[in-house]
Amino acid sequence: MKADVLIIGxxxxxxxxxxxxxxxxxxxxVLDKDSPGRHASGVNAGGLRQLNRHPAEIPLSVVAAGxxxxxxxxxxxxxxxxxxxxxxxxxxxxxxxxxEKRAAMLHSLGYQHEELIGREELYRLVPALARHCTGALIxxxxxxxxxxxxxxxxxxxxRSLGVYYQSDTRVDGVVQDGVEWRVSTLQGEFRAPVLVNxxxxxxxxxxxxxxxxxxxxxxxxxxxxxxxxxxxxxxxLGAAGRKLSFKQMQNGTLLIGGAHMAQLDLLQERxxxxxxxxxxxxxxxxTLFPQLKDVRIVRTWAGLEAFMPDNIPVIGASxxxxxxYHAFGFSAHGFQLSPVVGRILSQxxxxxxxxxxxxxxxxxxxx
Amino acid sequence: MFKxxxxxxxxxxxxxxxxxxxxxxxxxxxxxxxxxLDLPYTRTTPVSGAPRAPFCLMGVCYECLMVIDGKANQRAxxxxxxxxxxxxxxxxxxxxxx
Amino acid sequence: MKQxxxxxxxxxxxxxxxxxTLAAERGVEVAVFDxxxxxxxxxxxxxxxxxxxxxxxxxxxxxxxxxxxxxxxASRAKYFSETQVWSLNGxxxxxxxxxxxxxxxxxxxxxxxxxxxxxxxxxxxxTLPGVMNAGAGQILFKAHGIVPDDGVVLAxxxxxxxxxxxxxxxxxxxVKALLDVTPMMNHLHALPGLPRALLAGHYITKxxxxxRDLKRAGISTLHNVRSLRAQGKDTxxxxxxxxxxxxxxxxxxxxxxxxxxxxHTQLSRVAGCRHVWSDSQLxxxxxxxxxxxxxxDGILIAGDGGGIGGARSAExxxxxxxxxxxxxxxxxxxDAQQRLARNDRKWMREELHIRPFLEAFFRIxxxxxQVTDDDTVVCRCEEVNAGQIRAAVADGHRDSNQVxxxxxxxxGPCQGRQCGExxxxxxxxxxxKAVQDIGHYRERPPVNPxxxxxxxxxxxxxxx
Numbered sequence: 001m002k003a004d005v006l007i008i009g010x011x012x013x014x015x016x017x018x019x020x021x022x023x024x025x026x027x028x029x030v031l032d033k034d035s036p037g038r039h040a041s042g043v044n045a046g047g048l049r050q051l052n053r054h055p056a057e058i059p060l061s062v063v064a065a066g067x068x069x070x071x072x073x074x075x076x077x078x079x080x081x082x083x084x085x086x087x088x089x090x091x092x093x094x095x096x097x098x099x100e101k102r103a104a105m106l107h108s109l110g111y112q113h114e115e116l117i118g119r120e121e122l123y124r125l126v127p128a129l130a131r132h133c134t135g136a137l138i139x140x141x142x143x144x145x146x147x148x149x150x151x152x153x154x155x156x157x158x159r160s161l162g163v164y165y166q167s168d169t170r171v172d173g174v175v176q177d178g179v180e181w182r183v184s185t186l187q188g189e190f191r192a193p194v195l196v197n198x199x200x201x202x203x204x205x206x207x208x209x210x211x212x213x214x215x216x217x218x219x220x221x222x223x224x225x226x227x228x229x230x231x232x233x234x235x236x237l238g239a240a241g242r243k244l245s246f247k248q249m250q251n252g253t254l255l256i257g258g259a260h261m262a263q264l265d266l267l268q269e270r271x272x273x274x275x276x277x278x279x280x281x282x283x284x285x286x287t288l289f290p291q292l293k294d295v296r297i298v299r300t301w302a303g304l305e306a307f308m309p310d311n312i313p314v315i316g317a318s319x320x321x322x323x324x325y326h327a328f329g330f331s332a333h334g335f336q337l338s339p340v341v342g343r344i345l346s347q348x349x350x351x352x353x354x355x356x357x358x359x360x361x362x363x364x365x366x367x
Numbered sequence: 368m369f370k371x372x373x374x375x376x377x378x379x380x381x382x383x384x385x386x387x388x389x390x391x392x393x394x395x396x397x398x399x400x401x402x403x404l405d406l407p408y409t410r411t412t413p414v415s416g417a418p419r420a421p422f423c424l425m426g427v428c429y430e431c432l433m434v435i436d437g438k439a440n441q442r443a444x445x446x447x448x449x450x451x452x453x454x455x456x457x458x459x460x461x462x463x464x465x
Numbered sequence: 466m467k468q469x470x471x472x473x474x475x476x477x478x479x480x481x482x483x484x485x486t487l488a489a490e491r492g493v494e495v496a497v498f499d500x501x502x503x504x505x506x507x508x509x510x511x512x513x514x515x516x517x518x519x520x521x522x523x524x525x526x527x528x529x530x531x532x533x534x535x536x537x538x539a540s541r542a543k544y545f546s547e548t549q550v551w552s553l554n555g556x557x558x559x560x561x562x563x564x565x566x567x568x569x570x571x572x573x574x575x576x577x578x579x580x581x582x583x584x585x586x587x588x589x590x591x592t593l594p595g596v597m598n599a600g601a602g603q604i605l606f607k608a609h610g611i612v613p614d615d616g617v618v619l620a621x622x623x624x625x626x627x628x629x630x631x632x633x634x635x636x637x638x639x640v641k642a643l644l645d646v647t648p649m650m651n652h653l654h655a656l657p658g659l660p661r662a663l664l665a666g667h668y669i670t671k672x673x674x675x676x677r678d679l680k681r682a683g684i685s686t687l688h689n690v691r692s693l694r695a696q697g698k699d700t701x702x703x704x705x706x707x708x709x710x711x712x713x714x715x716x717x718x719x720x721x722x723x724x725x726x727x728x729h730t731q732l733s734r735v736a737g738c739r740h741v742w743s744d745s746q747l748x749x750x751x752x753x754x755x756x757x758x759x760x761x762d763g764i765l766i767a768g769d770g771g772g773i774g775g776a777r778s779a780e781x782x783x784x785x786x787x788x789x790x791x792x793x794x795x796x797x798x799x800d801a802q803q804r805l806a807r808n809d810r811k812w813m814r815e816e817l818h819i820r821p822f823l824e825a826f827f828r829i830x831x832x833x834x835q836v837t838d839d840d841t842v843v844c845r846c847e848e849v850n851a852g853q854i855r856a857a858v859a860d861g862h863r864d865s866n867q868v869x870x871x872x873x874x875x876x877g878p879c880q881g882r883q884c885g886e887x888x889x890x891x892x893x894x895x896x897x898k899a900v901q902d903i904g905h906y907r908e909r910p911p912v913n914p915x916x917x918x919x920x921x922x923x924x925x926x927x928x929x
Contacts, residue, residue: 035867042870148870156860167863226917227440227878228413228460251873252413252460256917270737272554273910275569275923282921293918294438298878299909368595368718369605370614372636373516392609394514399609407700408594414848418699420594422845424601425507426500427582427729429878430845440878442914444604447502 002191003029003164005349006183008171008206009198010034011041012147012335013327015154015163016342017196019075022161024350029190030163031183033170033202037151040200040334043303045223045245045257046147047236048336050113051086051139052102054312056360058111060340063356065113065141067339074339077153080250083143084234087117087126087136089288095240099137113139128232130288137240144236144247147335154338171199174209176321194349195324201266201304203314203328207363211320214329215309215366220262220271220302221332222278227296228252237288244284254295256281259332262302271302305332315341315361317348325349326363369402382452397443397454398424398431409433409443410457433457466545466561466568470496472790473559473572474542475550475732478506479530479776480768481578482537483783484790489542493796496570497537498548498561500913504534506580507600508776511608519610522635524628526776527607533780551911553577553736555761560911567919574763574790577736578783579729581769583625584748585883586724586829587836587843587851589694595701599629599723612638613719618704620644620693621723623827624672629721631675634682642715643679644690644706646724648830658822665819687713691832695720724829727886728770734908737761742901745824746773747834748886749905755810756789757782765789773824774817781813834890843891844884846877851891858895864903865889881906 005021007014010032018028032038048068050061072078090096103116115138122136123129159165166187173184174195181195197206201218229252236247245257258281263272278300285292308314308329318324325348327341334341344354371392378393384404391400398421401409408418410432421431424444431443434455443454474485477499485497497504505512509530520528537544545563552560557575561568583598590596599619605611616639619626630643662669679686692707705714727748730740739752739760750772757765767786768779788806791797797805836843839852849872857868865888868874874888875881881888885906893900 035863037870152871230460273552275552275558275560275920279920279923282917283924285917286921293916293921295917296440296878296914297911297917297920299876299880300911301909368613368615369611372519372610372612395609399605399611402605403611412848417592417848418594419592419845420700421597422601423583423598424604425582427879427882428585428845429882432878445500 001029001188003027004192005029005194005196006181006190006192007031007196007198008183009200009203009328010036010155010165010167011039011198011200012037012151012154012338013330013341014196014198015151015158016338017198017327017345018163018165018342019154019158019161020342020346021349022158022163024346026350028158028163029192030158030165031169031171031185031190032165032167035167036155036165037148039304041151042148043223043301044147044332044335045247045255046144046249046335047086047245047247047333048081048083048143048145049086049139049236049333050336051137051142052088052238055109056312057337058109059356060337060344062111062113064337064340068145068336071339075153075157077149079145079150079153081143081145082250083141084236085125085138085140086142086236086238087122087138088238088240089122089129089133089136090240091133092241093134096134099135099240103137113141115140125235126233126237128289128291130290138235142236144249146250171206174206176323179323181323193323196345196349197324197326198328200328201306203306203326207326210318210324212318212363214314214363216329217307218264218266219305219307219332220264221257221259221305222262222273222281222300222302223255223257224278224281224297224300226254226256227298229254229295239284239288242284244281246285246288253298254292256285258284264302264304266304269304271304273300273302305330307331309366313361314363315344315358316363319362319364368405371403380448380450380452382448382454384454385456391448393448395448397433397435397446397448397452400448401443401454406456408456411459413460416459466563466570468569469571470494471572471794472496472574472576473498473557473570474576474578476506476578476580476768476770477501477504477537477544478508478578478580478768478779479533480580480770480779480783480786481506481576482533483780484576484578484767484787485542486537486540487784487787488791489540491791491796493791493794495542496545497542498545498550498559500547500549502546504537504544505530507604509534510604515607516610519607523607523632529776549913550732551913551915553732553764555737557763560915562913562915562919565919567915567923569923574793575765576757576783576786576790577732577764577766577770578768579732579770581726581728581773582882583723584725584727584829585886586833587841587884587887588833589838589841590696590701591722592842592845593695593697593701594699595697595718596695596720596722599626599721602629602721603632606632606636612636615718616641617719617721618642618644618715618717619721619723620646620690620704622647622829623723623725624823625726626723627672627675629723630679630684634679634684640684641717643684643686644693644704645686645688646690646693646830646833647688647827649689651826651828654828655822655826658825662819662822665815668819724833725827726769726773728772730770731880731882731908731912733759733766733770735910735912736764738764738766740905743772745821747829748773755785757786758789763793774820778813778816781809781816784809785813834887835894836887836891843887844872844874844877846879846883847873849874854888854891855895858892863892863896865892865906866904868892869906875906880912
């Protein structure tokens with residue numbers, strides 16, 4: 001099969017890229033070794049967060065935030081998004097000082113989206129919080145969505161614009177033949193002049209085939225979801241001194257993450273929950289919301305994510321092969337960036353340049 | 368709907384069901400007790416508010432969720448009645464009273 | 466409770482009791498974790514507390530459990546009642562909750578003996594208050610001497626239905642009708658299994674005896690019933706169905722249904738054991754060797770949780786699993802194990818003679834399994850109906866898990882126990898594939914209730 005652009009990976013990065021290309025009349029094929037959104041894109045915590053981003057990601061994140069606000073215009077669905085804001089609470093002086101430093105740093109860079117708030121405002125916004133907190137950093141524009149539904153919306157919109165995708169199709173070879181990429185799979189060969197690597201936790205396999213391997217480490221951060229509860233908290237919550245992400249979803253369930261890792265067997269694609277570590281996340285919740293002690297954990301899981309050593313992704317053109325591009329390694333915080341990443345890649349491919357600064361994300365920065 | 372074949376006064380305990388005091392046989396599960404008392408439903412669903420009642424009685428259907436001693440989402444078929452127990456129908460989304 | 470045992474047995478039904486008793490007799494340190502308050506599992510439920518006259522009404526198969534429970538109690542196996550296992554992994558670490566507290570326990574060998582549950586088959590109106598499983602009726606009867614007081618309609622297919630009708634007859638309960646949905650064609654398809662079934666003739670004569678008693682008592686049994694529907698506003702008021710082409714309706718406030726029995730596989734899945742679809746039993750079952758060893762080292766599965774074989778077969782399977790565990794623990798030599806196993810293997814083979822016949826005879830129709838009515842709720846917890854599931858397939862979601870992600874079916878409190886089977890069937894038909902290719906919901910722990918406070922309690926002094 002032939003197309004203008006061949007995209008490896010049917011998660012959000014892959015479909016966002018395909019969508020933006022298709023919006024500019026480019027024929028795309030998306031290949032995934034499983035089903036669309038089977039991994040990180042489908043099972044992440046759904047955070048739409050600008051708060052506390054690495055400075056390199058901030059310009060992209062701010063643009064992405066605007067895109068999520070108007071996501072219905074892009075993919076004909078609101079992806080069940082809500083924007084009640086996100087807070088990062090301080091529980092003591094040390095926490096507060098680190099948040100003050102962060103706020104100052106951001107303001108010095110010209111950004112206003114992170115704001116320091118005191119006790120009164122914090123407890124006005126999060127009345128259910130335990131009383132020992134001293135303040136917080138807030139991004140009032142942040143929120144959350146439903147990852148699988150977002151992926152599904154991107155997939156359907158892309159399909160409606162002519163994007164062809166194929167599931168259960170694992171790429172086992174990538175070869176450049178003149179100006180054409182030839183990608184081989186058990187289901188046959190695919191060809192295009194442009195190749196995009198959005199293969200998530202497996203992106204390094206593809207990068208290596210292109211002669212530019214990177215120190216990508218797959219990891220599986222653990223998440224828990226509870227039974228439904230009556231609505232009691234609006235903003236998404238994190239804490240300066242803890243690994244915690246805490247939100248109440250549209251349907252009343254609580255989604256609790258904390259960047260604690262499960263045991264991972266990448267080859268078997270099996271994860272095993274580490275209960276002792278997960279107990280630490282539960283303890284954090286107990287300290288911040290002791291009234292939740294009898295709430296039932298209905299399920300735990302750990303999605304496969306790609307981590308880069310500096311915790312920021314690889315975005316940009318290949319340095320070894322013309323006509324190849326990368327977007328992977330989002331280190332468990334790619335969901336929010338996905339709409340803008342697709343746009344950036346489409347610009348790189350069709351215009352040779354991106355309107356946003358992507359130099360910090362170069363694939364050859366690890367040398 | 369249901370009755371006890373043997374109404375002898377084995378050990379009895381005092382509980383309240385939706386606020387009403389009732390004497391029930393020791394050792395029975397909450398689900399059994401409410402079925403004999405002909406409760407028309409034991410919970411309403413969070414999605415549509417539809418009335419539901421116990422279904423499997425062995426803990427695998429989670430249909431019999433009730434608020435027991437202030438805690439929501441308790442499987443009535445897995446709880447034995449205790450002296451002073453407060454049993455209430457669960458309306459929609461469960462939640463612990465803080 | 467200690468932090469480590471040589472052998473952990475999960476479940477105290479016939480398989481668990483037999484395994485634990487045998488292992489304890491041989492001097493191995495055994496702990497039995499049972500969610501019930503007293504041993505017996507479901508089939509021998511309330512064995513220690515049931516008054517004699519009620520036990521008699523249940524029939525002599527039930528009485529058999531008495532010996533098993535006594536032998537277990539007399540053994541040195543440690544019994545932890547009201548204990549739920551919420552996690553088991555490949556390193557045989559168990560997560561438990563007992564008396565509101567969570568614990569982690571490890572074992573050198575684990576026997577999962579969690580048994581089976583009734584096959585959930587959605588039909589119109591099955592979520593109405595007043596519709597329950599036949600097993601629920603049995604539990605009320607066994608454990609509490611509670612029976613329907615205003616008559617009852619029984620519907621479905623399977624030996625348990627017949628047994629319950631017979632038990633109710635002897636307890637003076639008014640059985641308004643027994644609606645047998647077993648398709649007529651099954652009689653034909655079951656014939657090949659009949660010769661072997663006759664080797665377990667006592668089961669057949671017993672079943673025929675029940676039927677005869679019901680007939681003599683004038684209890685109406687209708688065969689080849691189709692299009693079963695429960696009706697009522699907010700609560701069950703009547704049951705409608707087709708019989709011999711004619712539409713019929715029965716007023717009733719209690720309907721007890723039964724569509725066969727399937728293994729509980731939550732724990733075995735979560736532990737990583739391999740499972741396969743059994744078309745003859747219409748269920749997923751773990752892949753086991755002749756000792757009950759699963760695909761995970763040190764984890765054995767015995768009893769109905771490994772595939773439906775009935776209570777007596779479960780006893781033998783429990784003993785065989787214990788023998789293997791003893792061998793692995795170095796507490797029994799290989800030739801002693803082979804010798805000891807001989808009788809249990811023989812008797813288990815005999816017990817299983819009836820199975821192919823029963824499975825074919827009581828096979829649920831494809832129509833019922835595929836939930837042809839779009840408006841019928843399939844996921845009870847999240848109220849997702851068959852039509853929505855078919856729509857998800859039509860939109861490109863081609864397996865149980867994708868359908869679950871999109872519709873939320875299987876994401877509620879029961880985590881797919883009641884809808885998983887039906888969703889696999891519906892998705893298979895809608896996508897033109899076989900059930901084994903559709904797979905089943907991915908199982909994730911905790912498989913039993915665990916609260917945030919209980920999990921946090923694994924570390925009383927928290928340090929993030």
